[in-house]
Amino acid sequence: MSSISRQKINRMIDLSKSTQYVTKLKSIILVNFKKIKNELIDEFKTHPVTVEIEAGPQARNTSGTLGGNGNLFSFIGFNEGDKPTKVIYSKLESITLGSTIIMRNGSSRTTVIYPTADDIFNVTPMPWAEGRSWAKGIESGISGLGLYLNKKDTGRSGAGIQRHSKSLGGKFRNTQYISKMIKDFERKILTLDGIRIG
Numbered sequence: 001m002s003s004i005s006r007q008k009i010n011r012m013i014d015l016s017k018s019t020q021y022v023t024k025l026k027s028i029i030l031v032n033f034k035k036i037k038n039e040l041i042d043e044f045k046t047h048p049v050t051v052e053i054e055a056g057p058q059a060r061n062t063s064g065t066l067g068g069n070g071n072l073f074s075f076i077g078f079n080e081g082d083k084p085t086k087v088i089y090s091k092l093e094s095i096t097l098g099s100t101i102i103m104r105n106g107s108s109r110t111t112v113i114y115p116t117a118d119d120i121f122n123v124t125p126m127p128w129a130e131g132r133s134w135a136k137g138i139e140s141g142i143s144g145l146g147l148y149l150n151k152k153d154t155g156r157s158g159a160g161i162q163r164h165s166k167s168l169g170g171k172f173r174n175t176q177y178i179s180k181m182i183k184d185f186e187r188k189i190l191t192l193d194g195i196r197i198g
Contacts, residue, residue: 015104040184056080109193
């Protein structure tokens with residue numbers, strides 16, 4: 001009596017028509033999607049740049065982007081009371097799982113709706129420069145460190161003013177930020193279609 005391998009049986013069965021299989025697989029994909037989304041939000045929340053900006057105009061330059069001089073909130077020029085990261089959280093929270101199509105062989109094709117790095121750059125304008133993004137500037141550089149001075153209770157942020165002469169030396173240190181996070185997220189969501197049952 002001959003036996004048929006499981007691999008051969010799976011080729012014969014149309015798993016896309018199995019309600020039990022489809023329901024279970026979609027449930028697993030949803031759980032994994034939520035995990036990946038939450039990892040992205042946590043990564044953004046705990047990133048040194050995010051932490052420093054959210055600490056406001058009296059923060060220390062714990063991200064190291066300014067060589068220890070002042071802080072990003074006042075260097076970028078936000079107004080005291082601004083919540084510059086709020087719009088990014090909103091974009092990340094809006095990430096949703098779209099449709100999942102199950103193939104005959106049990107594989108899947110899943111759609112995830114999420115913002116690109118450029119989408120986030122478009123909603124994070126510099127307070128003083130229309131068309132420039134502070135979030136992108138973290139990655140590509142923001143000029144003016146030589147003219148920046150951190151001093152309490154001055155300037156629009158309540159902590160930073162500009163010098164008229166370059167007496168402060170130093171260079172803004174570019175730091176991986178939104179673009180890397182989105183790339184890492186994209187790499188992870190591609191694994192959703194590699195999930196199988198059995």
